[in-house]
Amino acid sequence: MENILPLAIDSVELNRPIIISGPCSAETEEQVLTTARGLARAGIKVFRAGIWKPRTKPGGFEGIGVPGLAWLNKVKEETGMKVSTEVANRGHVEAALEYGVDLLWIGARTSANPFAMQEIADVLKDAGKDIPVLVKNPVNPDLDLWIGALERLYNAGIRRLGVIHRGFSTYGPQIYRNHPQWRIPLELRRRFPSIPIICDPSHIGGKRELIASLSQQALDMGFDGLIIESHCDPDCAWSDRNQQITPEVLGVILDNLVFRDAPVPTENLVHLRRQIDQLDNELIEVLGKRMNVSREIGAFKKEHNMPVVQAGRYDDIMTTRVLAAKSMGMSEDFMRSILSTIHEESVRIQVELNNKKQS
Numbered sequence: 546m547e548n549i550l551p552l553a554i555d556s557v558e559l560n561r562p563i564i565i566s567g568p569c570s571a572e573t574e575e576q577v578l579t580t581a582r583g584l585a586r587a588g589i590k591v592f593r594a595g596i597w598k599p600r601t602k603p604g605g606f607e608g609i610g611v612p613g614l615a616w617l618n619k620v621k622e623e624t625g626m627k628v629s630t631e632v633a634n635r636g637h638v639e640a641a642l643e644y645g646v647d648l649l650w651i652g653a654r655t656s657a658n659p660f661a662m663q664e665i666a667d668v669l670k671d672a673g674k675d676i677p678v679l680v681k682n683p684v685n686p687d688l689d690l691w692i693g694a695l696e697r698l699y700n701a702g703i704r705r706l707g708v709i710h711r712g713f714s715t716y717g718p719q720i721y722r723n724h725p726q727w728r729i730p731l732e733l734r735r736r737f738p739s740i741p742i743i744c745d746p747s748h749i750g751g752k753r754e755l756i757a758s759l760s761q762q763a764l765d766m767g768f769d770g771l772i773i774e775s776h777c778d779p780d781c782a783w784s785d786r787n788q789q790i791t792p793e794v795l796g797v798i799l800d801n802l803v804f805r806d807a808p809v810p811t812e813n814l815v816h817l818r819r820q821i822d823q824l825d826n827e828l829i830e831v832l833g834k835r836m837n838v839s840r841e842i843g844a845f846k847k848e849h850n851m852p853v854v855q856a857g858r859y860d861d862i863m864t865t866r867v868l869a870a871k872s873m874g875m876s877e878d879f880m881r882s883i884l885s886t887i888h889e890e891s892v893r894i895q896v897e898l899n900n901k902k903q904s
């Protein structure tokens with residue numbers, strides 16, 4: 546994906562940070578227009594509203610459907626905002642294009658489905674419509690699947706592509722509705738620096754209280770914008786009421802966010818980055834030495850017919866190193882995750898050695 550173009554609508558590039566806001570679902574014409582007026586007052590330029598809602602279970606509100614597209618048109622006429630909605634199949638795309646929706650996004654359940662993605666790419670190609678499209682991360686933390694979804698659209702000629710980071714599904718109770726796993730969007734940024742990343746703190750947090758801090762975190766990580774759910778009367782929303790905020794609250798949150806976009810002369814960083822380069826080299830050297838010792842231990846185990854994994858020793862290592870790391874101001878989780886990765890590789894090397902035929 547060499548030729549990604551900036552996100553622009555009607556040849557006007559969206560200013561960073563790109564802020565998209567609107568209700569989770571379009572419910573009534575009045576709710577859509579009242580919310581839109583509040584958002585326009587708060588300076589929002591791109592309105593969002595779900596028209597077709599992929600719900601976890603049947604029986605919930607599954608979206609207002611095509612009549613909602615006419616309300617989006619009214620939002621455009623009255624406020625001048627651009628409008629966006631989620632599409633999940635051929636019919637949705639055709640209807641959205643017919644009603645002049647300015648920007649489309651693909652939901653997390655759809656981007657996880659290559660058949661649906663190909664169908665959407667095909668209909669956009671057939672329509673010859675060059676429209677900006679944002680692709681939410683798939684529900685499962687699979688970067689290649691996310692990239693695959695983007696590639697299908699790119700191959701269909703869509704060049705104004707972006708992504709939405711909405712967090713990843715996990716099982717069991719936790720703080721976030723969808724765990725952010727920031728390293729996944731950051732890896733996408735590393736591989737495709739020109740694809741804009743928009744954070745969706747509403748779906749990551751699942752609660753109003755988390756929106757401000759998640760938004761700031763995303764901006765601090767260099768994300769290009771935010772998509773935040775907003776409703777004129779959040780407590781009465783027909784879907785996702787816990788994570789919606791009024792346009793007025795959104796205005797306050799946005800006023801308090803710090804967008805760090807000043808071009809900093811990189812010379813200031815050169816010295817520090819040299820230190821990081823040097824330290825990384827030392828880390829690699831030390832890790833190489835550690836793996837060599839593990840190889841020797843593996844050879845000994847093979848000779849004496851000992852099992853590779855030694856749970857007691859591993860537990861000792863984990864406990865002592867985590868304590869040592871903590872005393873140096875590092876997080877316990879961080880050290881645990883590093884050690885488990887190192888241990889996994891060390892065990893892999895010893896198992897490989899065991900499986901080698903004696904020559």
Ligand SMILES: C=C(O[C@@H]1C=C(C(=O)O)C=C[C@H]1O)C(=O)O
Nearest residue numbers: 839842853854855858859888891
């Ligand atoms: C290196 C060994 O083999 C395995 C790998 C370990 C490691 O790399 O730290 C620790 C315990 C074992 O599960 C060992 O037994 O000491």
